[in-house]
Amino acid sequence: MRAVVLVGGFGTRLRPLTLDRPKQMLPIIGRPMIEPVIEHLAGHGIDDVVLSMGYKPDAFTAQYPTGEVAGVRLHFAVEPEPLDTAGAIRFAALDAGIDERFVVMNADCLTDIDVSALVAFHDARGAEGTIALHKVTDPSAFGVVPTDADGKVEAFVEKPPADEAPTDLINAGIYVLEPSVLDRIAPDRRVSIEREVFPAMVEAGTLYAAADDAYWIDAGTPALYIRAQLDMVDGHRGAPVEGVDPQASIDPAAEVAHSVVGAGCVVGAGAVVRDSVLLPGSTVADGSVVERTVLAFRAQVGAGAALTDCVIGDDEVVPDGTRLDDVRQPAPD
Numbered sequence: 001m002r003a004v005v006l007v008g009g010f011g012t013r014l015r016p017l018t019l020d021r022p023k024q025m026l027p028i029i030g031r032p033m034i035e036p037v038i039e040h041l042a043g044h045g046i047d048d049v050v051l052s053m054g055y056k057p058d059a060f061t062a063q064y065p066t067g068e069v070a071g072v073r074l075h076f077a078v079e080p081e082p083l084d085t086a087g088a089i090r091f092a093a094l095d096a097g098i099d100e101r102f103v104v105m106n107a108d109c110l111t112d113i114d115v116s117a118l119v120a121f122h123d124a125r126g127a128e129g130t131i132a133l134h135k136v137t138d139p140s141a142f143g144v145v146p147t148d149a150d151g152k153v154e155a156f157v158e159k160p161p162a163d164e165a166p167t168d169l170i171n172a173g174i175y176v177l178e179p180s181v182l183d184r185i186a187p188d189r190r191v192s193i194e195r196e197v198f199p200a201m202v203e204a205g206t207l208y209a210a211a212d213d214a215y216w217i218d219a220g221t222p223a224l225y226i227r228a229q230l231d232m233v234d235g236h237r238g239a240p241v242e243g244v245d246p247q248a249s250i251d252p253a254a255e256v257a258h259s260v261v262g263a264g265c266v267v268g269a270g271a272v273v274r275d276s277v278l279l280p281g282s283t284v285a286d287g288s289v290v291e292r293t294v295l296a297f298r299a300q301v302g303a304g305a306a307l308t309d310c311v312i313g314d315d316e317v318v319p320d321g322t323r324l325d326d327v328r329q330p331a332p333d
Contacts, residue, residue: 001119003046003103004092005037008054008079013221015332016313017296023220024107025059027279029229029241029260032063033219037107039070044115046103047072052092054079086193089177090185099179106173110228112214112237113174121210122176125151128206129181129198132174134216138162142170143194145209153207156198169211173218222294222311226277229260245280254284268303282312285320 011018024034077092122130140162201207219228247263262280282295285303302320
């Protein structure tokens with residue numbers, strides 16, 4: 001079975017972390033985000049993945065020069081221009097020669113959803129397309145998908161106000177599609193699968209959806225990028241993992257609590273790091289406090305500084321004694 005994995009987005013919600021790399025190449029406990037996504041698909045029998053790329057595609061080809069991850073063959077499909085979600089799927093599938101049922105996955109969704117069960121559900125109903133659904137408390141930031149008792153989609157409502165949402169089941173960004181769906185996508189313009197293709201399939205009565213209560217998170221914002229990793233530290237996805245890399249240097253007089261600290265990081269005497277992610281090579285100097293913050297590669301926080309809810313980019317320096325709250329450095333355009 002083959003899959004198209006969408007990795008072409010600009011990662012604007014994560015800037016400045018994504019100024020120099022696609023978001024799927026950001027580390028999740030020391031490994032690029034794309035790797036657990038592909039490993040999850042491999043666990044459900046997918047042995048060939050087409051990466052639908054647009055933004056900084058060379059980052060993927062450089063990281064995986066052999067064209068393989070976790071025993072899965074990679075095909076690199078680089079969009080000539082942004083084509084939106086459906087356009088990207090069509091381009092990638094045709095570029096790779098996909099002509100049979102296939103899976104699609106958004107690569108910033110970290111999940112344990114049972115893809116095998118989704119495919120079986122799809123086959124049992126003779127669906128043209130099937131969407132994995134996930135229950136959330138506030139569906140207003142997502143596409144919500146009401147269905148009938150058999151799973152046939154009755155509507156596809158993109159980002160409704162919370163008090164008007166017809167259901168709390170959202171589009172989880174995993175689809176099973178027949179190749180006929182590609183014929184529904186115009187070849188010469190940007191096409192959204194959520195706003196154009198899925199509503200047309202609802203009208204045709206060929207779109208189904210199935211709920212799965214497995215772990216799911218969209219790691220597309222700094223807060224959720226932190227949470228995705230702390231969930232692993234806390235054991236919400238299998239056995240707890242160690243968040244502090246053995247090659248990090250933590251002063252005995254420092255406090256590192258509920259955080260991820262990458263290789264080569266330095267945390268000085270009296271410093272406090274809580275609920276944060278320090279990417280490899282970053283430094284927190286003596287007496288500084290870093291809370292709910294992401295420090296990118298080689299970022300430096302000076303002595304006695306205090307950072308809360310911040311994102312500090314690659315090689316950025318926060319001077320001694322600085323106080324920052326909800327700041328991104330450098331600021332996004």
